[in-house]
Amino acid sequence: MHDRTDTAPPVSLSESPSDRRRWIALAVVLTAALMDLVDVTIVNVAIPAVQRDLGASYSAVQWITEGYVLAFALGLISGGRLGDIYGRRRLFLFGVAGFTVASALCGASASSEMLIAARVLQGAMAALMVPQVLAIIHVTFPPSERGRVFGMYGGILGAGAIAGPILGGILTQADLFGLGWRSIFLINVPLGVAGLALGSRYLTESTATESRRLDPTGMALATAGLLLLLFPLTQGREHGWPVWGFVLMAAALPVLAGFAIHQRALSRRGGAPLVEPSLFKARSFTAGVTVELLFSTATGLFFLAWILYLQLGLGYSPLRAGLTGIPFSVGVSAAAAVSVQVLVPRFGRKVIQAGVTLMALGILGYLWEAQHFSGGLTPWQMIPPLTVMGLGMGLVLAPLTDLVLSGVPHQHAGSASGVFNTVQQLAQAMGIALASVFFFALLPAGSAHGHASSAGAQAFVEAFPITLAWLAAFNAVALMLTFALPRQTSHPDPDPTTCPPL
Incomplete structure (x- = not known):
């Protein structure tokens, strides 16, 4: 893990606050962050189309999503530190170039095996690219402007969460130039080329002032x-x-x-260990990491099962499936926007407990609807449970990191932040893997390649509520663990120059 608080000041950009070059640099790194986020969410909607076109098995479907997330998570452990050692600009541009090439390979894949390999490469390149984004922002903008910039960063992430599924549905269904699902990857190519051209010109190099070593x-x-x-x-x-x-x-x-x-x-x-062992001596940090583990595992399992349930079970088109997820994304964005700044300072861990409870209530509401309406469930009927689930997630993710990291000594803030981000990604990969146990195991063999019969479609409809019941159990355990979190945020070693965690 890397600590972005020991960065050297940029050569010129932050010394000239009026210099417009830094805003172009900001646009470049935010576009890269958006590419990564959209690439995760955009793929889910296209999974059934990929499965039909390439004849992919259930395990191949899992690896198409899991390969990216796993490579990204494992690469995060060293990606940030490589930027500290060899230069954030250099690693960022290398990551963008690799991500662009990998996207082209994804779009050209002739088999599920080739697509999985290209997705792994995509995830590895994203792990070099994404950790540099906040570090570059940190050294490019003076403290007086960082609040505004990080607000823009949060807005971009919120927009990406909403735009990804919709864009995936539009591109898959539009079948531009006969490309079908391939266009969801190929759209990254012109963005990546533009990012390389502008980044090479406008980004300023920076490295850590202290010597850093890999492990x-x-x-x-x-x-x-x-x-x-x-x-x-x-x-x-x-x-x-x-x-x-x-x-x-x-x-x-x-x-x-x-x-x-x-x-x-x-x-x-x-x-210089990848994970600072002393962090886990604090009960609050260990509990926070465990809550994150359970919550993100449930997230990975839910989204893979959900998109297959909508398209292969209920027969939704990719665009209709993408639009169905809007209430969830809006709920996450709305709750996250007020949770850290407004609610946590006043209510502390009760905000997270309320979020976990709301998430569980939304899941149980969805479970009831899925059982009651069966194959006749409509997107309009899904709006209430999805909105409640989104609000619950928004009240957990950002506040959890802030609440737990607030008590971490300043010298370990970078490591603690990296642990949280890595655990989140690895847990999502774990959730995708657990789909074999909690979702795919309930489906007939005849639907393994995306050509489910009416009986196979009914199996998706029947398997999804059982998966939701498991998710509710994950949330119940997470709720119990939240009582080990600190009641309020505390900042024993404040540092106004500290960059917020990824």
């Missing part, structure tokens, strides 16, 4: 442990849950334990 042993152990766990979870159902799958999952435990031991030993020697 290749820790990176290898973390990657191996997570793959040993997630690969058999994703592939197990398709192969009838063979013995080798359980052996690999069992082997993941000692490997991940070895990672923890290595991090502790490296910290004692005065090295």
Whole structure:
């Protein structure tokens, strides 16, 4: 993890507040952040079309989404630190170039295997690109302007969450130039080329003032442990849950334990561990990470199951499915906008507890509707539960990070922020993998390649409420853990120049 508070001042941009060049630089990095966010959400809507076109199995569908998220999460561990060492501008431009090439490969994929490989490359390049965004903003703008800039950053992320599914539905359904779903990836190519041209001209280079080192042993152990766990979870159902799958999952435990031991030993020697072990001595931090783990796992599971339920179960078009998600996205954006600045200073952890409760109520409401209306459920009927779920998520995600990190010592703020962001991404990958257990296991074999019969479509309709019941259970456990969070935010070591967490 990297600490963006030890950055060197930029050479020229922030020394001239009136210089318009920095606003062009801001547009470039915000566009890159938007590309990453949209690329995650835009793919979900196109999954059934990809599945039909490439004949992808359920496990391949999972890897199309999980490959990106997993590579992104694992790359975040070192992406920010590479920027600290070799230069944020250099790593950002390299990431944009790689992301653009990977997007073109996704659009040209002739098989599910090629698409999965290209998605992994996309995620790895995003992991080099995205961590530099806030670091570049931090060194480009003086403190007096950062509040306005970070507000714009939040607005872009909110807009991306709403625009992604809609844009995915439009592009998939419009079938521009006969490209179908491929256009959702190819749209990144002109954006990436423009970003490279403008970024090369307007971005200023910066590095960390302190010497930073990588931890290749820790990176290898973390990657191996997570793959040993997630690969058999994703592939197990398709192969009838063979013995080798359980052996690999069992082997993941000692490997991940070895990672923890290595991090502790490296910290004692005065090295630079990927994860600062002392963070977990605080009960509030450990509880916060666990709540994040449960919440993001449920999110990854929900969105994959939900989009397949809408299109293959209820027969929605990609555009109709994308539009159905608007109430959720609006709810997240609205609640997140007021939670940290307005609600948390007054109510503390009660805001998060209210969010988890609202999320659970929305899930239970959705479960009742899915069972009561079955295959006749309409988008209008989904508006109330989706809105409540979105409000609940918005009241959890941003406040949770702020509440827990507020008590972390300043010198570990970068590491703590990185842990939270990485856990969020890894948990989403875990949720996608668990779809084999909680959703795909309930479907007939005949629908495995996107050609479900009427009986297969009914299986999607029947499997979704069971998945929602599991999600409600995840939320119940998360609610209990919130009582270990600090009651109020506290900032024992304030620093007005600290960049907010990713």
